Amino acid sequence: MQGKVYKSTGSWYSVRAEDGKFWNARIKGKLKIDEEISSTNPVAVGDVVLFEPEDEAVMTAIISGVVPRNNYMVRVSPHNPTQKHIIAANVDQAILVASIADPRTSTGFIDRFFVTAEAYHIPAILVVNKIDILKPKNAVTLEWWQDIYEKAGYELFTVVAKQPDTLAALKEKLNGKTTLFSGHSGVGKSTLVNQLIPGIDIKTKVVSGWSGKGQHTTTFAEMFDLPDGGCIIDTPGVKEFGLIDFDQEELSQYFPEMRSVLSGCKFNNCLHINEPGCAVKQAVADEKIPEERYINYLSIYDSIEKKW
Numbered sequence: 001m002q003g004k005v006y007k008s009t010g011s012w013y014s015v016r017a018e019d020g021k022f023w024n025a026r027i028k029g030k031l032k033i034d035e036e037i038s039s040t041n042p043v044a045v046g047d048v049v050l051f052e053p054e055d056e057a058v059m060t061a062i063i064s065g066v067v068p069r070n071n072y073m074v075r076v077s078p079h080n081p082t083q084k085h086i087i088a089a090n091v092d093q094a095i096l097v098a099s100i101a102d103p104r105t106s107t108g109f110i111d112r113f114f115v116t117a118e119a120y121h122i123p124a125i126l127v128v129n130k131i132d133i134l135k136p137k138n139a140v141t142l143e144w145w146q147d148i149y150e151k152a153g154y155e156l157f158t159v160v161a162k163q164p165d166t167l168a169a170l171k172e173k174l175n176g177k178t179t180l181f182s183g184h185s186g187v188g189k190s191t192l193v194n195q196l197i198p199g200i201d202i203k204t205k206v207v208s209g210w211s212g213k214g215q216h217t218t219t220f221a222e223m224f225d226l227p228d229g230g231c232i233i234d235t236p237g238v239k240e241f242g243l244i245d246f247d248q249e250e251l252s253q254y255f256p257e258m259r260s261v262l263s264g265c266k267f268n269n270c271l272h273i274n275e276p277g278c279a280v281k282q283a284v285a286d287e288k289i290p291e292e293r294y295i296n297y298l299s300i301y302d303s304i305e306k307k308w
């Protein structure tokens with residue numbers, strides 16, 4: 001039988017068969033998988049898998065293979081920095097949910113996410129949540145983000161997760177697509193998913209009164225069907241978005257606004273750092289490429305050198 005992985009809890013997978021029934025499946029023995037990507041998780045949410053029922057009375061099954069993926073999104077494994085962790089497979093687009101304050105999201109974090117999405121050919125979108133609690137200086141930051149990411153060629157949506165009237169444009173964007181939701185813990189991913197899918201009730205972060213400490217509630221990625229077609233994949237919060245498998249030479253390809261001027265560099269192996277006749281540095285000087293993006297380019301460039 002064939003089905004789609006809706007949830008993974010480490011060793012068990014919730015697999016939706018073509019008839020809509022859910023099976024509790026696990027891997028036993030050798031998994032048939034085409035790609036040799038060494039990852040900490042062989043099967044990810046969004047994967048289409050082949051499985052055999054084990055005990056129909058309790059709906060358990062054994063996964064025997066993974067159908068080749070259209071794409072997947074990865075990050076460095078939180079447990080092993082030399083390994084990949086597949087966040088989700090077969091997605092149409094990836095949304096980074098960010099808040100400017102409470103918690104703060106940095107452009108460095110956003111750009112690492114966008115670079116990864118570019119490298120894996122997944123269209124990325126920025127959703128800025130919690131705009132109901134912007135202080136004046138946060139509003140300045142929002143305008144600045146709008147400027148940066150418009151120049152870089154990314155769509156940006158501003159929302160208040162709990163106010164349905166702020167979600168119309170985003171809903172339109174999600175319609176009929178499989179969308180990965182990622183971002184720091186506490187930015188409102190689960191609140192958004194709850195709002196977009198009437199009837200579900202994913203736990204959101206409750207701030208406990210006496211200690212003020214928040215609880216992490218989403219521990220595993222999980223896919224949900226949208227009422228009008230399409231799916232959302234809610235993921236646990238990420239602290240850091242570690243890049244994997246990159247060469248310094250290819251990094252500028254993953255900044256769309258750099259990609260479009262690269263051919264103007266004097267040297268075709270230009271790294272856009274100290275070389276003369278660099279079209280990227282010229283575009284930064286001319287403010288066609290936002291300086292912040294270039295600074296983040298340099299910072300990601302340095303982190304690649306250290307790791308590999």
Ligand SMILES: Nc1nc2c(ncn2[C@@H]2O[C@H](COP(=O)(O)OP(=O)(O)O)[C@@H](O)[C@H]2O)c(=O)[nH]1
Pocket residue numbers: 129130131132133159160161162183184185186187188189190191192203204205206207217218237
């Ligand atoms: N003020 C405000 N609070 C929000 C908004 N969206 C979510 N929250 C709150 O932020 C906290 C974290 O939300 P949650 O959905 O669990 O975040 P997640 O960790 O990204 O899934 C909860 O207390 C939510 O009620 C919003 O748009 N505005």
Ligand SMILES: [Mg+2]
Pocket residue numbers: 189190191203204217218235236237
């Ligand atoms: Mg959550």
Ligand SMILES: [Zn+2]
Pocket residue numbers: 265266270271272273275277278279280281
């Ligand atoms: Zn250059």
